[in-house]
Amino acid sequence: MKLALASSSASVESARKQPAIQVSNLSIVFDTNRGQTIAVDRVSFDVAPGEFVCIVGPSGCGKSTVLNTIAGLEVPFEGDILVEGSRVYSPRPDVGMVFQQPHLFPWKSVRRNIAHGPRMLGKSRTEANAIADDLIAMVGLKRFADAYPNTLSGGMQQRVAIARALANQPRVLLMDEPFGALDAQTRAVMQDNLLELRDRIKATIVFVTHDIDEAIVLADRVLIMSAGPGRILREVAVKLPRPRSSSIMVEPIYLSLKKDCLDVIRAEGLRAFNQSDAS
């Protein structure tokens, strides 16, 4: 299968020991009608090839903004961002993105939605459809290949969005709260799905969420951010065995990891609360 290619090149990459993503001193300032807002303040982190990093943090701390910047979606920023060793100026096909909303093209069937990327990169319709059909099988939507997005449930739509992002075989996959709008059960299923997929595609993944459980279940490393302005408070390495599934959430090591994270978050919450009280 074509998707196996990504894994072999990822291992070549790791042999060179070059990070897949390097963010250094990233600051993002927005001009608003109430003056300037510092959305992100000197954030630095690296992501190794094939690594799965989760970013957690309260609403408005700049998680989406950071992700959009890495994606090359017009965000004014200072600092340096290198993806696969080169600077990012605009969206590039080796960086895929899954948004909080599926943003599927309503006028295209599931198959055509997924085939869109390969088509845009110059693949023939037959080739693109073959890629799409592989991915449709992978996300378990064979019965819905010819359905239109408005006939699918939220979870199914998000699966299509993930498949669509994978169709260009991205080396880096950015995911912005992709399961944020789903109910708890669907969410757990989707997390297990993603873990399974991830073992097959071996892409580098940066996953944003504000659910600490989701972050620990999925990630190799969790970056905890604080709000106003967005900074990285702490990095927590998640040394849980793989393959994993969401059932890991009852294990003692899992719970102690979660406690570590919650302590950081609680301390920061208190600090922010006292600060707002004082001013």
Added chain:
Amino acid sequence: MQDGTSARLEIALRTDGRGRRPDSARLRRLNILVGALSLPLFIGLWELVSRSGTVNMVLFPPPTVVAAAVLEWIRSGQFLGDLLASLFRVTTGFIVGGALGILLGILTGQFPIISSLLSPLFHILRPIPPIAFVPIVILWFGLSETGKLFLVVWGVFFTVWLSTHIGVQKVDRGLIRAALMLGTPRRQMLQEIVLLGALPYIVVGLRTAVSISFYTLVAAELAGAFAGIVYRIEIAQQNLQTGQVMGGLATLGLISFIADRLFAALAERTVWWR
């Protein structure tokens, strides 16, 4: 399976053996029946009132007289000419006005600089009823066909322009960002995303423009013509042939109704993913 049957049984028991389905089916049949009776009932009543002697039959002729007038109109050979003349004006005006509206709507919706240039002008011209342009159109074009087309094009254009403009502006930014992430070149964004995203709005604009093209047709033909359905209505009025006046009105109603229905069917197919 077992569960499904027992649940259905339970519902059947609770509703006294009458599920919701049979009831709503009966209601629907009744509605269809009443709908089928609507026109005959109205025409019959009209016939009765006209012949009852309470109204002046010359001014308010019964449907039978109207039908006779229409038949006579058809037999004289004028009907076909009138129909074709009116249809030609409406369709040509609609197509030209619609095409211009879509084109300029895309331009102003997509390019802020073009919008800054044209939108203020269009917003000032748009609210003026096309009928108000009849005098100047006569000055400019006389009684020529160009003047009539101008009026229809004018009426259609602004409606289609505005809905296209809004449709293009309302295209989901998320779809554009998703398309960018998938490697869609910016110069292909128009055909891949923007046009399709705006399509539902464009179709609504065009459908509104169908009835507008008939309004403006009336103005255009009243301004002076040599053939056409509204022209014939005016001539009949001058000769006090009230039957033919009413026949003309009914014809106009019928063709604009058919046009609207045809367009609705077409629209459903155009926005195929709904």
